[in-house]
Amino acid sequence: MSVIIDKDTKLCVSGITGREGTFHALNNKRYGTQVVAGVTPGKGGQDVEGVPVFNTFHDAVGATGANTAMVFVPPRFAADSILEAEDAGIATIICITEGIPAHDELRVYTQLKRNPDVRLIGPNCPGVLSPGKANVGIIPASFFKEGNVGVVSRSGTLTYQIGNELAQRGFGNSSIVGIGGDPVPGSSFIDVIALFEADPETELIVMSGEIGGDAEERAAEYIGEHVTKPVVGYIAGFTAPPGKTMGHAGAIVSGSQGTAAAKAEALEAQGVRVGRTPTQVAEIAVEILGG
Amino acid sequence: MDLLEYQGKQLFARQGIPVPAGKPARTVEEAVAAADEIGYPCVVKAQVKIGGRGKAGGIKVANDRAEAREHAEAILGMDIKGFTVHEVWVEGASEIAAEYYASIIFDRSAKQPLVMFSTKGGMDIEAVAEEDPDAIATLHVDPLIGFQDFHGRRLAFEGRVDADLVRPVGAFLKALYDTFVAEEAMLVEVNPLIVTPERTVAALDAKVTLDDNALFRHKENAELRDPSAEDPQEQMAHERGLTYVKLDGDIGILGNGAGLVMSTLDVVAQYGGAPANFLDAGGGSKAEAITSAVEVILSDDKVKAVLFNIFGGITRCDEVANGLIAAFEQISPTVPFVVRLDGTNDVEGRRILAEAQLPNVHTATTMNEAAEKVVALAKGVPA
Numbered sequence: 001m002s003v004i005i006d007k008d009t010k011l012c013v014s015g016i017t018g019r020e021g022t023f024h025a026l027n028n029k030r031y032g033t034q035v036v037a038g039v040t041p042g043k044g045g046q047d048v049e050g051v052p053v054f055n056t057f058h059d060a061v062g063a064t065g066a067n068t069a070m071v072f073v074p075p076r077f078a079a080d081s082i083l084e085a086e087d088a089g090i091a092t093i094i095c096i097t098e099g100i101p102a103h104d105e106l107r108v109y110t111q112l113k114r115n116p117d118v119r120l121i122g123p124n125c126p127g128v129l130s131p132g133k134a135n136v137g138i139i140p141a142s143f144f145k146e147g148n149v150g151v152v153s154r155s156g157t158l159t160y161q162i163g164n165e166l167a168q169r170g171f172g173n174s175s176i177v178g179i180g181g182d183p184v185p186g187s188s189f190i191d192v193i194a195l196f197e198a199d200p201e202t203e204l205i206v207m208s209g210e211i212g213g214d215a216e217e218r219a220a221e222y223i224g225e226h227v228t229k230p231v232v233g234y235i236a237g238f239t240a241p242p243g244k245t246m247g248h249a250g251a252i253v254s255g256s257q258g259t260a261a262a263k264a265e266a267l268e269a270q271g272v273r274v275g276r277t278p279t280q281v282a283e284i285a286v287e288i289l290g291g
Numbered sequence: 292m293d294l295l296e297y298q299g300k301q302l303f304a305r306q307g308i309p310v311p312a313g314k315p316a317r318t319v320e321e322a323v324a325a326a327d328e329i330g331y332p333c334v335v336k337a338q339v340k341i342g343g344r345g346k347a348g349g350i351k352v353a354n355d356r357a358e359a360r361e362h363a364e365a366i367l368g369m370d371i372k373g374f375t376v377h378e379v380w381v382e383g384a385s386e387i388a389a390e391y392y393a394s395i396i397f398d399r400s401a402k403q404p405l406v407m408f409s410t411k412g413g414m415d416i417e418a419v420a421e422e423d424p425d426a427i428a429t430l431h432v433d434p435l436i437g438f439q440d441f442h443g444r445r446l447a448f449e450g451r452v453d454a455d456l457v458r459p460v461g462a463f464l465k466a467l468y469d470t471f472v473a474e475e476a477m478l479v480e481v482n483p484l485i486v487t488p489e490r491t492v493a494a495l496d497a498k499v500t501l502d503d504n505a506l507f508r509h510k511e512n513a514e515l516r517d518p519s520a521e522d523p524q525e526q527m528a529h530e531r532g533l534t535y536v537k538l539d540g541d542i543g544i545l546g547n548g549a550g551l552v553m554s555t556l557d558v559v560a561q562y563g564g565a566p567a568n569f570l571d572a573g574g575g576s577k578a579e580a581i582t583s584a585v586e587v588i589l590s591d592d593k594v595k596a597v598l599f600n601i602f603g604g605i606t607r608c609d610e611v612a613n614g615l616i617a618a619f620e621q622i623s624p625t626v627p628f629v630v631r632l633d634g635t636n637d638v639e640g641r642r643i644l645a646e647a648q649l650p651n652v653h654t655a656t657t658m659n660e661a662a663e664k665v666v667a668l669a670k671g672v673p674a
Binding site: 076099101102103104106107109110111139154156157158159161164184208210211212213214218234236237238239240241244245246247248249251255260277279 | 404549633
């Protein structure tokens with residue numbers, strides 16, 4: 001098992017004819033993901049190495065039965081593309097694009113929340129990898145193999161760092177989910193942790209958070225009340241000064257709100273062990289799983 | 292991007308929010324001319340992006356030209372909590388019957404704009420929130436519906452304003468919300484929002500933070516950036532399109548990916564070091580990008596050692612190694628470097644670096660080892 005994407009994923013890539021879009025769509029296809037379609041307005045009828053391109057998501061869904069979208073278009077077009085995918089009936093939308101205006105994200109989030117059948121992962125995320133089944137996004141799949149550790153993270157390279165340390169100790173992953181570093185992520189830690197809790201293959205959950213917002217604090221409360229599986233945490237940004245955006249648009253300590261220390265404390269108060277370095281996260285995971 | 296008070300007020304004026312008339316000035320002569328034009332009494336206000344200007348002596352009333360000159364001379368160039376005053380805003384003095392508070396924040400937790408209103412204005416709102424939370428009326432607004440007239444009435448009634456002010460306060464809050472949306476702000480705050488003896492309302496101060504990601508749609512706002520007020524390294528990084536944040540320490544940091552760089556700062560601190568900066572090189576492994584980044588880091592003369600922390604995903608470590616070698620050919624750093632290459636093509640990358648025998652460059656395979664080495668080098672301990 002895995003979460004969000006698997007062998008039944010039929011992927012339609014928005015922005016497939018762009019340089020990055022083509023590169024990653026084909027990379028995902030080579031991994032074994034069913035990449036069934038692409039969307040680029042005005043380029044309907046073309047193909048990208050055998051993947052048919054459509055003018056609209058509606059055409060793509062009608063012709064191919066696509067059930068998952070990957071959005072890879074520039075920031076000014078991304079909100080529109082997400083809304084189009086939802087309107088066309090796509091159930092899982094994974095948005096890689098970084099730099100989408102926050103007010104666009106707010107409107108998209110509010111609209112999508114009204115549709116119980118749709119899930120948005122991202123924006124500003126590396127995507128989702130279910131090792132051995134499907135890869136949607138830019139996660140370098142070669143580091144990861146199938147296994148029982150579910151990973152959910154606000155950051156890309158930090159996820160690879162932690163995942164790689166786990167892999168070096170012999171552990172694989174059910175799924176690796178990047179929820180993204182923006183202020184209004186489509187899915188929260190809670191959304192993904194709930195999926196891992198319900199996934200029979202996942203035996204341990206690793207969550208990697210960072211400064212800004214209160215998603216980690218809310219996840220801590222949720223874990224305390226609803227999660228039976230062990231969770232190991234990591235928080236980046238203990239040394240970040242207040243008022244400065246640390247790379248990710250959402251990574252900012254505002255006054256006394258959103259500090260790494262508060263997040264780590266909230267998790268530890270609910271019995272979640274929090275590693276102080278990525279290496280320590282892997283060590284704790286090994287201890288719990290008895291590697 | 293944070294705006295100066297007067298930039299916020301000009302943006303308010305554009306959106307129909309009442310503000311006192313005023314003019315910005317960068318020199319004493321400009322300030323005196325502005326005061327003459329506006330008339331006396333007027334107020335000379337230091338323009339810096341930090342609170343507490345009044346207490347620091349950065350806001351003064353001028354009753355005549357001599358006083359305007361005196362205040363402008365005192366305030367221009369003044370240091371307020373580490374911020375140098377490069378500009379003043381001269382505005383007509385307002386008659387004040389009451390001071391209120393209004394703000395709209397981008398509430399990430401609720402994922403809706405949060406509007407706050409209080410009749411206890413002119414003071415620190417966080418202190419009000421602590422001592423008398425009932426004095427602040429709050430309301431979340433559905434971004435797909437927007438701010439309706441009833442929202443304004445509710446906030447005004449809950450804030451217990453006088454009956455004749457319900458309509459003007461409601462209209463002010465609606466205009467403030469429309470500004471928040473139209474200008475794509477993350478924060479708009481008016482403290483104080485004043486009531487005049489004629490029973491009208493106006494924004495006597497303006498604190499505005501705009502969404503950097505939306506500036507492409509707001510060319511006028513994008514031009515409000517003031518490079519002279521920025522830290523020189525941050526300015527240089529901005530011009531080169533690098534994500535850089537200046538910190539207080541002496542260890543320069545470069546990595547790929549915001550999360551990994553934040554984590555690197557933390558690990559360096561755990562080993563007893565003090566990071567000089569945050570720099571995310573992104574997927575950039577090309578020589579120009581690395582050269583550019585190294586130049587920015589080394590332009591901070593406090594830097595005694597540099598840590599390069601790369602976890603190659605799509606970025607390949609052999610390309611990073613070649614980029615670093617090319618960068619060293621163009622600039623010859625005098626401080627030691629520790630380079631940690633892990634991930635895609637890491638063995639190859641480390642081999643390339645070893646063969647190049649760059650002076651004073653040390654390699655490491657793990658983050659912890661790299662942090663330990665760079666902290667020692669910054670303290671002058673030979674590796």
